Amino acid sequence: MRIEGAHHRSIGLWEDGWAVKVLDQRLLPWEVRWVRLETLDHACAAIADMWVRGAPLIGITAAYGLALALREDASDAALEAASARLSATRPTAINLRWALDRMRAALDPLAPGLRVAAAYARAGELGDEDEALCAAIGGHGLEVLRTLAATRPPGSVLNILTHCNAGWLATVDWGTALAPIYRAHDAGLKLHVWVDETRPRNQGALLTAFELASHGVPHTVISDNAGGLLMQRGQVDAVIVGTDRVAANGDVCNKVGTYLKALAAHDTGVPFYVALPYSTFDPACPDGASIPIEERSGTEQSTLTGPVLEPDLGLEPGRPPRQATVRLTGSPVANPAFDITPARLISAYITERGVGGLEVLRG
């Protein structure tokens, strides 16, 4: 996707052809800093410390992390140890294990001398595959938005609401929920995106807003509380969100607060779409109630870090803005990360295979 007019993927190789290039997403939108990952340690830190986040991108970063590890030692023991370390960086990320399993399937049978080149090749293929999936989701989503736009007066702006970040920063390119928006914007549809701030980590206000601004898509950041009012007023034409896991019955696990937007969309007659690669569908999981909900650190809820506006801390001109961490409350906090949107509230799933109900998931 575009940053200052240039095309970027969220992960790739530096010009030297071996070091891995990723954005330090913790600094966005305040600073665009591409970093070099040269070792297994770097790759593990990038995942564990959330320089990279988003299930697909974590998987591809782990794949490249394995390639970096093998450059130092390509023995069976080293391959096993590196996989185990990478796998432990984010214990709940399914794509991480999925990517490592696919890497191991390609690498385990090979002689150590052949493994480095094969690892880079396979990681590159997994990245290309992810990009192609997201592009296809975007293509199907574009048709959904075109159809919606055709029901509006000519020249109308289509207002889309999204929650959290399911854009190219979470994948290799395009994203899932944002892919239809980028495709529609590039195709000339007039769009405006309401971006839920997405407390407590503020991925909407920080990452989704950065992506949309970089790509030139008109957008407005709102509190997570505001979406219901906007739908009541007829200021939202569709909601599109991503998902971390879809159960066999179609229930959707996504960033906490998604359920509230789905309820409001249902109550006001606004279509509610979930965009996902087919691999996010988990037929072994019967329903939403069976999905464990991660409880994250209370610090995310009780403190907030950002560039300091006041007081003047004696910043040097031209330097990235100095950050400060402020307290938000002195009371106990809880921080569940996800909620479950029941299948009955979902208008359609948008996958690389098409748009529809459970049949597009069950394939």
Place this chain on the structure above:
Amino acid sequence: MRIEGAHHRSIGLWEDGWAVKVLDQRLLPWEVRWVRLETLDHACAAIADMWVRGAPLIGITAAYGLALALREDASDAALEAASARLSATRPTAINLRWALDRMRAALDPLAPGLRVAAAYARAGELGDEDEALCAAIGGHGLEVLRTLAATRPPGSVLNILTHCNAGWLATVDWGTALAPIYRAHDAGLKLHVWVDETRPRNQGALLTAFELASHGVPHTVISDNAGGLLMQRGQVDAVIVGTDRVAANGDVCNKVGTYLKALAAHDTGVPFYVALPYSTFDPACPDGASIPIEERSGTEQSTLTGPVLEPDLGLEPGRPPRQATVRLTGSPVANPAFDITPARLISAYITERGVGGLEVLRG
């Protein structure tokens, strides 16, 4: 209500019997600073700059502001001018005009020499009246909570969720939505309160959490996104909120995000209560759609001010924490302040007259 074991009202007189005593609520919960209002200018600043907030408290502050003005000049012209200035401090606050009208009805007929004493007396009566209303709301709400508790296993903790701040800081004492909680806690019911952070001004995380902590009520601050999940999990027994205005058909205007919690409560079978003094019912307003929604400054959404945790700014021990303002997003923002909860989602209204449907409002 209690702060560090001592009883306080949110407004009163200092020991000298004439200067007005209020909390600078902008500093809460980080610092409890009682300030002296000695002049009309002070009272206007306290309202306009939001040292005091909450419709009932604004009204009583204006009433005392008129008394302060009359101490300097009790002529007809001065009375008229002071009323006009106070009335303009917060243009949308209905209670402000209501309190001033009641003061004027008592003061206008009097000779100037009698007005100062009468103004203090009338302001005191209005304050006592507000306290009595809130105590009555609390009493009726206590019965609601007792009834709910009786349906739970003995020894269970009743979990209440609330949004924004409708506590004693917004009134003279007790509050509206929090009055039943204080009464129930004081009566020995085991309670725990889920406190919505209430973006973008964070009145929940700051003010409601401060009130509950000061009074010793167990509570947990959560993101506004989390309430739906908690209800899905059966971790909420009731929702109680306040309101700024109730339309003739029972639609409720309250802090933005209230509608989303009402939808989740309805979807999960959790009772949803609105606590209000009867005077908040506006029979002249046919329905929620007729209520204008205030659009507030985007700065509330795009920046946040709090005590600095990092970096270490060299704070002096024993001094109040140094505050900083940080940026939350670099993108355009919107900040609608209220939304409308349709009457169909409300289990009951709790007023000083009792608990029930529209009949307790229509009285």
